[in-house]
Amino acid sequence: MLRLPRFEYAAPHSVTQAVAYLRDGAGEAVLVAGGTDLYPNMKRGLVEPRLLIGLSAIPELKGLTQGASGELVIGACATLSEVARDARVRAGYRALALAAHSVSTPTLRNMGTLGGNLCLDTRCNYFNQSYQWRQSIGFCMKKDGDICLVAPSSPRCWAISSCDTAPALIALGASARLAGPRGERVIPVESLYRDDGIDYLTKQADEILVQIVVPPRPDWCSTYWKLRRRGSFDFPILGVAAALQSDSNGFVREARIVLGAVAAHPLTLPDAAELLVGKALSEEVIAGAAELAYRVAKPADNSDLTLGYRKRMVRVYLERALRELAALDRDSALRDETGAA
Amino acid sequence: MKHLITLRVNRQTYELALAANKTLLEVLREDLELSGTKHGCELGECGACTVLIDGNPFLSCLTLPIELQGKEITTVEGVAADAEPHALQTAFAELGASQCGYCTPGMMLAAKALLERNPRPNREEIKDALAGNICRCTGYLKIIEAVELAARRISEPPA
Ligand SMILES: Cc1cc2nc3c(=O)[nH]c(=O)nc-3n(C[C@H](O)[C@H](O)[C@H](O)COP(=O)(O)OP(=O)(O)OC[C@H]3O[C@@H](n4cnc5c(N)ncnc54)[C@H](O)[C@@H]3O)c2cc1C
Ligand code: SF4
Ligand code: FES
Ligand code: FES
Numbered sequence A: 001m002l003r004l005p006r007f008e009y010a011a012p013h014s015v016t017q018a019v020a021y022l023r024d025g026a027g028e029a030v031l032v033a034g035g036t037d038l039y040p041n042m043k044r045g046l047v048e049p050r051l052l053i054g055l056s057a058i059p060e061l062k063g064l065t066q067g068a069s070g071e072l073v074i075g076a077c078a079t080l081s082e083v084a085r086d087a088r089v090r091a092g093y094r095a096l097a098l099a100a101h102s103v104s105t106p107t108l109r110n111m112g113t114l115g116g117n118l119c120l121d122t123r124c125n126y127f128n129q130s131y132q133w134r135q136s137i138g139f140c141m142k143k144d145g146d147i148c149l150v151a152p153s154s155p156r157c158w159a160i161s162s163c164d165t166a167p168a169l170i171a172l173g174a175s176a177r178l179a180g181p182r183g184e185r186v187i188p189v190e191s192l193y194r195d196d197g198i199d200y201l202t203k204q205a206d207e208i209l210v211q212i213v214v215p216p217r218p219d220w221c222s223t224y225w226k227l228r229r230r231g232s233f234d235f236p237i238l239g240v241a242a243a244l245q246s247d248s249n250g251f252v253r254e255a256r257i258v259l260g261a262v263a264a265h266p267l268t269l270p271d272a273a274e275l276l277v278g279k280a281l282s283e284e285v286i287a288g289a290a291e292l293a294y295r296v297a298k299p300a301d302n303s304d305l306t307l308g309y310r311k312r313m314v315r316v317y318l319e320r321a322l323r324e325l326a327a328l329d330r331d332s333a334l335r336d337e338t339g340a341a
Numbered sequence B: 001m002k003h004l005i006t007l008r009v010n011r012q013t014y015e016l017a018l019a020a021n022k023t024l025l026e027v028l029r030e031d032l033e034l035s036g037t038k039h040g041c042e043l044g045e046c047g048a049c050t051v052l053i054d055g056n057p058f059l060s061c062l063t064l065p066i067e068l069q070g071k072e073i074t075t076v077e078g079v080a081a082d083a084e085p086h087a088l089q090t091a092f093a094e095l096g097a098s099q100c101g102y103c104t105p106g107m108m109l110a111a112k113a114l115l116e117r118n119p120r121p122n123r124e125e126i127k128d129a130l131a132g133n134i135c136r137c138t139g140y141l142k143i144i145e146a147v148e149l150a151a152r153r154i155s156e157p158p159a
Helices: A015-024 A038-043 A080-085 A087-092 A094-102 A106-111 A114-118 A131-137 A165-171 A270-274 A283-296 A307-326 B024-031 B087-095 B104-117 B123-129 B141-155
Strands: A008-010 A029-032 A051-054 A064-066 A072-075 A175-180 A183-188 A208-214 A220-227 A238-246 A252-260 B002-009 B012-019 B050-053 B056-059 B072-074
Touching (some): A015 A051, A015 A208, A029 A038, A064 A087, A072 A114, A080 A094, A087 A094, A114 A208, A165 A220, A165 A238, A165 A252, A220 A307, A238 A307, A252 A270, B012 B024, B056 B104, B104 B123
Parallel strands (some): A008 A051, A029 A051, B002 B072
Antiparallel strands (some): A064 A072, A175 A183, A175 A208, A220 A238, A238 A252, B002 B012, B050 B056
């Protein structure tokens, strides 16, 4: 049996109580929502908390609600299954519905939460391994060692941001509400991330992600494309989220393009998006934006499949995503694959 | 430190004193001697340890019993009603949907959850519902056919 190391467990019933536990835990306490990222990492000795603070008994963190100005408020502990099958998400935020539905497996989506997905630890072929594996090859600086095995002369870690929902939420202009001992603050989801494989979140250690707020997007359309080896189970080796607002003649007014799994943080591409503005999505315009994205994306050699292929697929997947949006009116034309669940 | 925990498994109540780090998989197999639930990867990557929690498939290798008080847990031992096998069990046996049998408990529970939510699933819906369970023997086709047969028998019982 691959067992979890020993820890103490606290189950607060409110965010205030959870923040107090986190503050008192002084760096030795870790939050757990669905545990689908944390427990495998703990079993491999990658995280060693003295205290686990379970968030599953906090009513404030659950469910999805419509806010007063039409925004969608998603509790950090809403499960990915709930998010993917929610009628409002499916009708108005197609990229999010597709991204949430593409995570791992149906069983893991019943357990994993949206908040846990956004705070997912970065991943690397040299990191997500057993203790014995890492020991035999030599530890790296993300855990137990002091060099990077992907880029040995590099002073930093290049572990990959591998969550599917962050690119979609950033493309949709969502924000994150954080609660801590100094009160609450709301930041764009994009600002939650830092370009560092180790210290990958800007969230303070004593802050909890409580809500994700997605603004109303009535005349936008959006999509999410994910590259991976198998159609299930696998983390993304590339994620492409695109969202557009067009006028009645099909000219793009505003656009957002965000790549996942090519860097230590979700990579927003303002230049590629800007190229679309004021134009109709012709093959030529699409190819121009895809070329720009291809040039900017610099994945490292620490994930599945080869580096060159993953980089080439940035162009292909962005083209596919934009072609799909060019043929779509609104988010209402939701593809079937978010279906069942 | 041990926690006193009350668990409901297959319609029975158990009182247990458990360390917080024991997973549901360990408790089922080691404390309750319900070894029908299989341990495969123990990292969320295979589905062999699937059980139902309030009717929904969950991975017991990544679930803590301490979070399950008041919930109804169903393992493969609880699928049959008394001496009568469940339609899925008969169909799996008749069609050879179980070879080495290691994936079978997890497959069966994922399929049971599907049929309870959607009694007449089409093939795509079956594939989607079983997409978290790996089988190294059957090539999946016989499993899908067994779920279809069970679905037919449940919704159109023989006269
Ligand atoms: C086999 C397998 C395949 C997977 N495939 C994918 C995939 O394709 N795409 C993908 O994106 N993910 C994948 N995952 C990872 C994971 O299942 C999901 O990302 C899931 O959404 C994580 O949510 P959770 O609630 O289980 O997080 P947890 O494991 O509970 O937490 C993850 C991290 O977030 C922190 N955290 C959780 N909630 C909060 C909060 N409210 N505030 C602050 N910090 C918090 C925790 O401390 C921890 O560091 C996979 C996992 C497995 C085991
Ligand atoms: S990128 Fe380098 S430092 Fe970071 S986890 Fe991989 S090997 Fe370790
Ligand atoms: S043993 Fe739980 S998923 Fe493999
Ligand atoms: S029957 Fe052997 S793994 Fe499925």
